[in-house]
Amino acid sequence: MGIEIKVAPNGRMVLPVDVRKRLGLENGGKLILNEGEFGLELTNLNQRVAKSQAFYEETSRGKPSFTVEDFLAQKRADAALEKY
Template structure:
């Protein structure tokens, strides 16, 4: 569905109530705007951005760093000193 929004004084964009409800946006929520290469914009919730960052970090970890790894590293540092 397509919605229309209006830019008001101070550059504020009024998102239609129906769309806010559909997206779960509430007053005071932080949203992020991403500019697309084709000139459009994407509006994303703070929670959505955090989820994407968490997924990217999870995917970048090839081997988990365990407590045992940490202890072994600290013992090795102590032995070198």
């Protein structure tokens, strides 16, 4: 379910108070705006950090010292196993 938000000619918009509360923006703050294939996505920094941490947990497979090199090696190994 979406929320309809009016955008003023100068580009300003008002987020409803309940949305600001959920995003932790009661006293103002910053959001990250992403434009994707299916539209726009607004997130706050805490949501981004949580999403990145979840991605790391998933890709590190529980290894506490999983590095970028380990990740790339795993992706190469996974790709080698794929059949085209």
